[in-house]
Amino acid sequence: MGIKQVKLNVNELTIGMFVSGLDRPWTQTPFPLQGFYIREMDELRKLKSLCNHVYIDVVKGRAPVAVNLKSMVADSGDAKKTKSKRRSEEVPVSIPVKPITVKRDHYVDVKPLKKEVRQARQLHQKVYTAVGQVLQQLDTERYQGIPVTETRKLASDMVDSVVRNPDAFTWLSRVQEADEYTYSHALRAAVWGILFGRHIGLAKRDLDILAMGVLLKDVGKTKLPNELISKTDLTETEQNEYEKFVEYGVQILRETEGVEPRVISVVRTHCERLNGSGFPQHLVGDKIPLLGKIAGIVTFYDMVVTPRTATVPIAPSRAVAKLYELRNTLFQEDLVVEFIRAIGLYPTGTMVELSTGEVGIVVEQNFERRLKPKVMVVVDALKNVLDTPYLLDLAEDDKRKQAQIDAGKRTVEDAQKIEIARDLEPGSYDVDILKVRDDYLMSIERKGLLSLLDRFKS
Secondary structure, rough: OOEEEEEEEEEHHOOOEEEEEEEOOOOHHHOOOEEEOOOOOHHHHHHHHHOOEEEEEEEOOOOOOOOOOOOOOOOHHHHHOHHHHHHHHHHOOOOOOOOOOOOOOOOOOOOOOOHHHHHHHHHHHHHHHHHHHHHHHOOOHHHHHHHHHHHHHHHHHHHHHHHHOOOHHHOOOOOOOHHHHHHHHHHHHHHHHHHHHHHHHHHHHHHHHHHHHHHHHHHHHHHHOOHHHHOOOOOOOHHHHHOOOHEEEEEEEEHHOOHHHHHHHHHHHHOOOOOOOOOOOOHHHHHHHHHHHHHHHHHHHHHHOOOOOOOOOOHHHHHHHHHHHHOOOOHHHHHHHHHHHHHHHOOOEEEEEEOOOOOOEEEEEOOOOOOEEEEEEEEOOOOOEEEEEEEEEHHHOOOOOOHHHHHHOHHHHHHHOOEEEEEEOOOOOOHHHHHHHHHHHHHHHHHHHHHHHHHHHH
């Protein structure tokens, strides 16, 4: 079911949106009563000075996310369903659930990316290897040798790393190994879970449990035939057989020394859905524990962004839009909204087209202004790939130009503030996103090292 009108904070407005409603009478503003397209920065400033929120028509104008996804065939992985089950998921539900408690600014000590990236890169490989060892050992029936303690420690360290700076692991979580899909998906989903939990202020202990649970959520798939795991269109019999992986995983972890009950709870409930259409217990509403709800969202999101059958990832805004459509059906609405706020519309690593016509890669977030990240420009306005990419800090660029406008040195038209026009599919241009990542991370590592050497010299 599509949506037409969306309530939006004025700070999230961009040029090209159609404003269809205000939070105050139209007669108290200079705007036309029938609504209008935002065509210039001056109109944005007027809206921000007069309103706290507005309503935009996502059919007539640009949407905060692409909400019409009828052409998109999402491989939702753990959300595999038969056609009859998919139809039941589309029916909105009204289930009373307890609103989540969001602790803003619970984690305020965010280190610069350059101080965290080296440790994060090394840790990524350790976690990746540890999860692989878990599944490999399970696959060969050597349950007693599972490195659970090591995995728990690494998951906790991963929490610490993401808490210190989310960008470092967001970058590294995008690494894909097509022949190790289950491994990489578990790690990516754990990273999304930690980013989300960090955003809503979960206690460190809860983050540890969540990370461990998501890392181990797919261990039961080692009990399934490979062809069943990789098949996308299951018969009802095959679907029932596939769903058994959750209980297999619960049984395996129960027999594994050192796995806490709350970790097993995350594994047991990560495929449950708000309206009862999930599995294995068909839990409804708050019968699903909070960490299970979070695990379900991050699992679904990662499966849509990086489907098993796709050669390249899907643009994040499409996955966000699909998730938003499923609020109050499969997933709790306020959790969906907070997850979107946590990752932003343009997560680190997203290829974006700017209002100048240039194309760049988001390399670092601005947590105060989500629509103004740091972007590495890799394609010029004529769509030629640049030999030497350059870094553009959209927030700093906006701040500098606004200061010039306020000082009367430039007009709004002359300043030409740069906006993100849209995000792009990763394969849209002949650009190696991973190389852009590595070059950027290496450059800030070198800067950090040189800074350290300079301090020693002094």
